[in-house]
Amino acid sequence: MDFAFDARTEELRAKLLAFMDEYVYPAERTAHEQRAELASPWETVPVVEELKAEARRQGLWNLFLPDEEYGAGLTNLQYAPLAEIMGRSPQIAPTVTNCAAPDTGNMEVLAQFGDEAQKKQWLEPLLAGEIRSAFAMTEPDVASSDATNITTHIERDGDEYVITGRKWYISGAMHPDCKIFIVMGKTDPDGPDIRRQQSMVLVPRDTPGVTVKRAMQVFGYEDHYHGGHAEVIFDHARVPVSNLIGEEGGGFAIAQARLGPGRIHHCMRLIGMAERAIELMCRRAVSRDAFGKALAQQGVVQNWIADARVAVEQLRLLVLKTAWMMDTVGNRGAHTEIQAIKIATPRTVVGILDRAIQLYGAGGVSQDFPLAELYAGARTLMIADGPDEVHQRSLARRELKKYR
Incomplete structure (x- = not known):
């Protein structure tokens, strides 16, 4: 095992360290002050939008994604020291470089399992930082540490899926730019293989029957930069069958x-x-x-x-x-x-x-x-x-x- 940084990693590290010193650390206090002036605490503060443009201009964008077609094409070993640097300011640096969860994981899912139409509609604007997303798996009424426990129903009705369930701590859901949920639920709740009962579907935020009920705090913090954490209700929300990610039972x-x-x-x-x-x-x-x-x-x-x-x-x-x-x-x-x-x-x-x-x-x-x-x-x-x-x-x- 050789953990020495290669030339590309060294170049990106130098650029990212300079970016942190010149832009990110000074922005921490500025962002705090600007947030107090916003009409909604969930809006993106102006300094963050400015830094997103600067990060993209410098090529410090989508560094997390190993797929060269969509991201920087870095290996995990190359990305590790860069993510460490961003971790020094975890509220701002990952967000302004488009390397923040849950969007990163959702982009990886769409890149790996999404079809071409799903990539066009949702992955491309996520890669461009034009929208945000949320991943809806955790539920308040079951021990979600065991994902086979989830109770959200995804029932097929003709050419549509009907989603019914209650989720919470759904990261990113409070952000006004959050336009899409990746929802995990059961399409075959009585199936013999408990790891083949679940599926994932794409549910646009503006789908009738979807209610972002409230923001969930974490030790009193609302984590505004990542779009907060929400309780979300799915009350017979309907989406086309084409919104299924991968195959039924693959969730x-x-x-x-x-x-x-x-x-x-x-x-x-x-x-x-x-x-x-x-x-x-x-x-x-x-x-x-x-x-x-x-x-x-x-x-x-x-x-x-x-x-x-x-x-x-x-x-x-x-x-x-x-x-x-x-x-x-x-x-x-x-x-x-x-x-x-x-x-x-x-x-x-x-x-x-x-x-x-x-x-x-x-x-x-x-x-x-x-x-x-x-x-x-x-x-x-x-x-x-x-x-x-x-x-x-x-x-x-x-x-x-x-x-x-």
Whole structure:
């Protein structure tokens, strides 16, 4: 395994680092101030639209998509250090480069499984950043960590599907530019294979019977930049049968194909969040005195910083190994490694952020520094895309299988 950056990665890293310094970090406070002046908190703030145009002009656009026909054509190993850089400002950088979830996963689904008409109608405007999208799988009334539990019905009625169900924490759904939902439900609820009962259909937001009921908060945050998280009701919403993605019964497999890249992208960005936390810790430690000496001279603070550096270096190597394996043996071949990083990365980064917050005291939990919001995002990823315990269960079974 060789994790050295190739020439193209080095070039994009240099451009992206300069873009972050010149545009993204200064925009964090500007965006916060502009949002207070909007008629709706879900509208895109002007500075974000300006940065989207600049990122596209610089070629820092759709970097996540390995398909050269639609995206930058980067491997997972090439994209990893770029996603890490964007993770240092996770609310703005992924959005302005068109590399933000859930749109990334939805674009990957459409590129891989959509037909030509679906690509023309929905993928092309998503790639251009003209619209946003949402992925509707999680439900409040069942344990959605087991996707076979979902209860949303997708029933065929002639040339139409009728969708009935209740979803929540549907990321992106509050954004006014969210025009399309990818909805997972059951087309064959009594089928003998529980992993062939589900299908995915495209449901335009303006479909009669679709109601975006309310915004869901995450530790009190509404995550405006990613279009929020909503509770959505589907009450006999009708769409043409041509809106089916792939084949009936293929929904579970499509979901797994979508979540693999999504999980590693989250982990890549989490490492960037940890690096931002370490930088903030060091700046605070050398600029503040307590009990007669700088915080940087306090042994406990030195231990926090040293432990954080060791942990980040370990995580980065594990994520790069996973990216390399996905590139060489495919997502299925890298299943164990994907689970390992999904378990290790969020919990480790949460610990680093927790100590950074402690170092900042009251400032750490305030809106004046990014730490509290970073913490909320990192802690959520111990649940999103499959809770830690589900991945631990699966990973343990794989290990035990070797001895049976």
